[in-house]
Amino acid sequence: MFVLKTVSLFLLLLLLINPAIKNVENENTKPVLAVLVDDSKSISFFKEDKSIQEFLEALQKDKSIVEKFNVEAFSFGNKITLLDSLSFLDGNTNVYKAISTVNQLYEGKIAPIVVLSDGNQTVGNDYEFINAKQKIYPVVFGDTVLYKDLKISQLNVNKYSYIKNKFPVEVLLNYEGKENVTSQFSIVKKGKTIFTKKVQFSATNNSKTITTNLTSTKEGLQYYTASIRKIEGEKNTKNNTKSFSVEVINEQTKVLVLTSVLHPDLGALKKSIESNKQRSVSVFLVDEFKNQINDYQLIILYQPNNSFNKIINDIKTSNSNYFLISGANSDWNFINKNQLGISKNALRQTENYGALFSNSFLTFLQKDIGFNQFSPLKDQFGEVSISREHQTLLFQNINGLETKQPLLATLEINNQKSAILFGEGLWRWRSASFLNSNSFQDFDTFIGNLVQYLASTKKRNRLEVAVENLYSDASVIDISAFYLDKNYQFDARASLEISVTNTGTKKVIKVPFSLMNNSYQTEIENLGPGDYSYTVSVIGQQIKKHGKFKVTENQIEEQFTNANSTKLLKLAEKTGGKLYFKDEVDKLKKEILADKSFYTTQKSIIREQSLIDWKWVLFTVITLFTVEWFVRKYYGKI
Numbered sequence: 001m002f003v004l005k006t007v008s009l010f011l012l013l014l015l016l017i018n019p020a021i022k023n024v025e026n027e028n029t030k031p032v033l034a035v036l037v038d039d040s041k042s043i044s045f046f047k048e049d050k051s052i053q054e055f056l057e058a059l060q061k062d063k064s065i066v067e068k069f070n071v072e073a074f075s076f077g078n079k080i081t082l083l084d085s086l087s088f089l090d091g092n093t094n095v096y097k098a099i100s101t102v103n104q105l106y107e108g109k110i111a112p113i114v115v116l117s118d119g120n121q122t123v124g125n126d127y128e129f130i131n132a133k134q135k136i137y138p139v140v141f142g143d144t145v146l147y148k149d150l151k152i153s154q155l156n157v158n159k160y161s162y163i164k165n166k167f168p169v170e171v172l173l174n175y176e177g178k179e180n181v182t183s184q185f186s187i188v189k190k191g192k193t194i195f196t197k198k199v200q201f202s203a204t205n206n207s208k209t210i211t212t213n214l215t216s217t218k219e220g221l222q223y224y225t226a227s228i229r230k231i232e233g234e235k236n237t238k239n240n241t242k243s244f245s246v247e248v249i250n251e252q253t254k255v256l257v258l259t260s261v262l263h264p265d266l267g268a269l270k271k272s273i274e275s276n277k278q279r280s281v282s283v284f285l286v287d288e289f290k291n292q293i294n295d296y297q298l299i300i301l302y303q304p305n306n307s308f309n310k311i312i313n314d315i316k317t318s319n320s321n322y323f324l325i326s327g328a329n330s331d332w333n334f335i336n337k338n339q340l341g342i343s344k345n346a347l348r349q350t351e352n353y354g355a356l357f358s359n360s361f362l363t364f365l366q367k368d369i370g371f372n373q374f375s376p377l378k379d380q381f382g383e384v385s386i387s388r389e390h391q392t393l394l395f396q397n398i399n400g401l402e403t404k405q406p407l408l409a410t411l412e413i414n415n416q417k418s419a420i421l422f423g424e425g426l427w428r429w430r431s432a433s434f435l436n437s438n439s440f441q442d443f444d445t446f447i448g449n450l451v452q453y454l455a456s457t458k459k460r461n462r463l464e465v466a467v468e469n470l471y472s473d474a475s476v477i478d479i480s481a482f483y484l485d486k487n488y489q490f491d492a493r494a495s496l497e498i499s500v501t502n503t504g505t506k507k508v509i510k511v512p513f514s515l516m517n518n519s520y521q522t523e524i525e526n527l528g529p530g531d532y533s534y535t536v537s538v539i540g541q542q543i544k545k546h547g548k549f550k551v552t553e554n555q556i557e558e559q560f561t562n563a564n565s566t567k568l569l570k571l572a573e574k575t576g577g578k579l580y581f582k583d584e585v586d587k588l589k590k591e592i593l594a595d596k597s598f599y600t601t602q603k604s605i606i607r608e609q610s611l612i613d614w615k616w617v618l619f620t621v622i623t624l625f626t627v628e629w630f631v632r633k634y635y636g637k638i
């Protein structure tokens with residue numbers, strides 16, 4: 001019983017003290033062999049899909065390789081993923097992204113990289129200049145023979161053009177070959193050739209840049225096809241054609257100037273406004289104007305008096321936008337009676353008003369072009385009152401005294417925009433601006449900004465959709481939408497859906513949007529070539545946005561004539577690796593198995609374990625106390 005008691009108490013005290021016991025374990029870590037497999041369409045185009053799968057299996061099933069390395073396989077195209085299966089359907093190749101992702105994944109580890117690819121990259125940074133700490137072993141798949149080839153490397157064009165304007169097109173042509181060749185470049189619209197040019201290439205003169213200006217003749221979305229004619233012996237002609245689109249806008253602004261007096265300001269306004277070719281100005285004495293104001297987007301009322309009565313009534317009825325300019329000959333009693341939201345207690349005497357620029361003006365973006373240095377404007381003296389919500393661009397400066405009285409202000413109510421300038425003499429401002437900068441541009445831009453704001457009748461939409469006009473069938477179609485609530489604040493609670501219809505086959509697909517940050521995003525894949533219309537709708541709301549786009553047959557992965565072994569070789573040399581070809585799997589295995597820099601690392605791991613975690617010790621203590629109790633009970637000691 002003494003022994004039982006002693007051992008029990010000893011173990012119990014040991015548990016209470018709870019000492020930590022340290023164990024040292026050795027752990028071996030094999031190097032990783034990362035195998036990147038090109039899963040893009042170019043592999044199947046070169047008929048290398050079977051070869052690349054056999055090469056991969058030869059690495060994964062080799063016992064020596066598996067004993068030395070942890071083999072990790074990845075497939076890549078536009079993105080990189082753990083290899084599950086290979087389809088060779090990805091429309092783009094990003095070798096740079098694949099290598100950099102693996103570099104980050106195995107940072108600080110021994111992880112040589114084997115790249116099974118044709119070396120042709122269509123998107124992303126140039127992988128030839130990647131900074132990789134791991135050795136890279138590219139394996140070339142595809143034809144390495146060089147063929148003669150003409151291609152359109154790049155095409156630059158503006159997305160928008162105004163009707164009857166010319167827009168520039170810039171095309172970069174490239175030739176691969178040693179012979180002198182002649183071809184013809186052309187641009188076609190709806191089957192009609194609208195531009196053609198003969199081009200010649202040689203081994204040394206292998207690049208041409210063609211620039212031309214095309215005329216926008218029809219409003220709306222216009223599609224064009226640029227092509228370079230095939231030469232003899234050319235194997236791949238899919239890179240000889242490239243489509244592009246231009247949206248032609250018909251937004252010529254017509255401005256009407258009605259005046260009660262002849263004044264130099266009228267000429268200055270006309271020249272400034274018409275400095276933009278998309279704007280035209282008609283000037284009439286108010287008594288001689290017989291047309292309809294609805295033919296104009298903006299009416300400028302210059303020094304109005306009683307003869308403007310009908311015009312102002314028409315403006316009120318039609319809710320037209322207007323710009324009122326007062327001066328020494330204005331009739332302020334008439335203006336005040338018409339309740340335009342502005343009034344002035346004018347006296348018969350005149351005053352000169354200098355300009356003071358307001359940095360807090362928010363209606364549109366306007367920089368200070370030196371307004372305070374311009375000659376004062378002349379207007380009748382009196383206090384100005386504006387009863388409607390307004391923004392002041394220029395304040396009055398009277399003989400050096402800065403005031404809070406507006407000189408130029410904008411007003412907006414019930415979708416009607418207006419502005420008021422309290423003073424005549426704008427022609428002096430235009431002249432002073434020219435003397436300051438040797439150009440009328442600053443002043444003309446100022447007037448242009450004001451006219452653009454006043455002439456625009458466009459309302460802000462609660463649903464805006466960002467869609468390109470033209471896609472290739474190899475690309476993923478990314479569409480984003482921006483939805484606002486009734487207070488024009490971004491609404492993250494909505495559910496959006498896009499319905500896409502092929503206008504030829506009438507096939508319809510519907511795809512929901514996902515909320516990402518402060519916008520809604522969706523992706524549509526595998527749309528075949530054709531014309532499509534779309535409708536983006538807010539579920540549960542009568543809010544929709546319609547549009548159209550075109551998908552062209554442009555397999556970018558099939559535009560290469562051969563594998564890019566030269567670039568893969570540079571990649572291998574830069575990283576300390578070596579280039580191999582598809583029939584050299586045994587040489588590759590021998591190389592990486594013999595490389596002593598790929599070694600298994602061993603590290604010691606010290607693990608601490610508390611004695612209280614040993615449940616058998618507690619069980620032993622309970623058992624000893626139990627045995628002692630029964631022994632005492634048996635001998636009658638209890």
